[in-house]
Amino acid sequence: MEHRQANVDQPKSLGDSAVKATRIRQLHEPHVAPLTAYVEELRLEAGPGAEIPDFDPWDAGVNAEILFLLEAPGARAVASTFVSRNNPDETAKNMFLLHQDACIPRTRTLLWNVVPWYIGDGARIRAATPHDLERGLKPLPRLIQMLPKLRAVVFMGKNAQQAQPQVAALRPDLSLFACAHPSPKVINTRPGNRDAILAVLRDAAAFLEQAPGATLYESQPPRLALIARKPPTRDEQVAQHITQVLRSLVSVQKREQAKETTFLSFSQEIDELKRALVLLGADV
DSSP, rough: OOOOOGOOOOGGGGHHHHHHHHHHHTTTTTTTTTHHHHHHHHHHHHHHTOOEEEEEEOOGGGGGGGEEEEEEHHHHHHTTTEOTTSSHHHHHHHEEEEEEHTTTOOOGGEEESSSSSBBOSOOOOOOOOOOHHHHTTTHHHHHHTTTTTEEEEESTTGGGGHHHHHHHHHTSEEEEEEEEOHHHHHHHTTTTHHHHHHHEEEHHHHHSSSSSSOOOOOOOEEEEEOTTTTOOOHHHHHHHHHHHHHHHHHHHHHHHTTTTSOOOOOOHHHHHHHHHHHTTTTTO
């Protein structure tokens, strides 16, 4: 078995034929073998000519805790034969660096596309049509069911977000996040676009650090990364997190007070958080 440390993990490394060959030999390692078989099934179902890249063995495979869904594989993914942040293209490089900046270990993640096959003409990829999305979403439940440790899904781009209702219905226990697609066209348009995506990924990273099953934070609708929004200052970010915790504590205390038996009290903690918000200049 090849060790993952055999190659340096860096952007665009799959442009090297030796790196690609090593990655191909890892496709049947235990953590990714079921997903490799899943891709083979998709190829048979899609018929001759369907170009469906494999999952990257350097990611978490069936042990993934968070799934990142994009739109469709590009020409470089077809050439490398992998859906990977190491592909030799700018979108993959953006994914690599965004995950790095958000401090999300790739060994907890899985990358995939809502349309698993290539929909370009060899020179450039086209936008997914409603028909593409309808076909592409059909096998997605099978993938979700193969990920027993899955805790969250990040939908990257408007077309990927079409899968959101299906995933929510299939696994209402999952936390869902949504942001823009990390393509150069999006990220290079305005400096704030990258910051908006990164903010969502950092939220996802913070969620991963919570203990599985934690209930302190009440469920929220998927957070959308607004294109070109002004990045919040550090104090604003701190105030936002304190406010979220404060609301959760108040909600929990109200539920406890409604019980006839002795209830938990967070009065002291609530007062401390309110004082912190006042010091930060936030409305209480």
